[in-house]
Amino acid sequence: MTIASASLNRPVLADALVRRGAVANTLLVVAGTVFTALLAQVQIPLWPVPITGQTLAVVLVGATLGTWRGTASMALYLLAGVLGAPVFTGWAHGLGSGVLPSFGFVIGFIPAAALVGWLSERRCDPRPLLSIAGFGLASAVPFLFGLPWLGATLAHYGLPHDLTAVLNAGFTPFIIGGIVKWAIAAAALPLAWKALGALRK
Numbered sequence: 001m002t003i004a005s006a007s008l009n010r011p012v013l014a015d016a017l018v019r020r021g022a023v024a025n026t027l028l029v030v031a032g033t034v035f036t037a038l039l040a041q042v043q044i045p046l047w048p049v050p051i052t053g054q055t056l057a058v059v060l061v062g063a064t065l066g067t068w069r070g071t072a073s074m075a076l077y078l079l080a081g082v083l084g085a086p087v088f089t090g091w092a093h094g095l096g097s098g099v100l101p102s103f104g105f106v107i108g109f110i111p112a113a114a115l116v117g118w119l120s121e122r123r124c125d126p127r128p129l130l131s132i133a134g135f136g137l138a139s140a141v142p143f144l145f146g147l148p149w150l151g152a153t154l155a156h157y158g159l160p161h162d163l164t165a166v167l168n169a170g171f172t173p174f175i176i177g178g179i180v181k182w183a184i185a186a187a188a189l190p191l192a193w194k195a196l197g198a199l200r201k
Contacts, residue, residue, distance in 0.1 A: 010121035012066040013189065016196055025069055032061035032073030033080060036109070037087035044177075048101035049150065049170050052089050054109065056181040059138050062113030063120040063189050070113035078106055099156075101170075104149020108142030115141060120189070132186040139182050146170055 018024045039053030062070035077087060086093045088106065097103055116138035124130040150170040154161035 010066070010123075012117070012120045013064045013192055013196075014066065014069070016193075028065055029069050029073045029076060032057075032065055032070065033077045033087070035061060036074070036077050037080075037085075040087065040089045041091070043089050046173055048154070049105070049146070049174075050089055050102065051174060051177050053181070054089070054105075055112075055139055055142060055178065056185055058109045058112050058142070059116045059135050059181075059185045060188065062116035062138065063135070063185070065113075065117060066121050067114055067117035070117035071110055074109040074113040078110065081106070099153070101150050101153040102146065105142045105146035107149070108145030111145075112138045112141035128186070128190050131190055132182075135185045136182050139178055139185075143171060 014028055018028065036054060036057040039057035042053035044051040058074060061073050064070075065073060081087045081093050081097055082095060084093050088097055088100075089102070092100070097106075116134060119130075119134040119138070124134045147166055147170050151161045151166040154165065154169065159165070
């Protein structure tokens with residue numbers, strides 16, 4: 001049994017809505033990428049890292065698609081942007097995106113989606129308290145990649161890059177928005193499962 005097939009033995013929300021299969025999986029992965037690209041354009045411009053809807057998209061995609069499809073969707077998002085598709089915030093794209101201060105967060109989207117997908121396969125997303133904990137944990141993952149990348153970028157530009165400077169630039173401004181997105185995601189999945197159950201009665 002492959003990792004992918006083992007993962008799919010634990011149904012997530014997408015499996016409850018769409019019949020499993022190679023075509024369906026491919027379309028779901030692409031849809032997750034497109035959804036993330038669209039929410040990336042919902043932004044509050046800040047420098048060096050804007051506040052966007054990407055993190056919300058990442059946890060929703062991961063939870064809805066599960067581990068391997070969520071991971072594939074975020075990997076496709078990163079690859080598509082680097083290869084020239086205008087999917088990053090402000091429709092940015094191309095190899096030059098790799099030098100943006102925010103690019104480390106994009107890298108962190110991949111393990112974040114994998115984590116929340118793994119948790120959803122273990123039925124955390126229909127349960128409100130577990131959903132809150134799982135989405136909160138997954139929402140923190142991009143910072144593990146984004147903050148070191150941001151620090152290196154600030155250093156490259158000769159700007160202050162000590163811990164305080166990096167946190168002020170890449171963490172503190174995102175606390176309130178992060179809590180809001182965390183709450184939205186944590187509420188959305190249990191409600192979606194509840195609505196699905198009601199429709200099936």
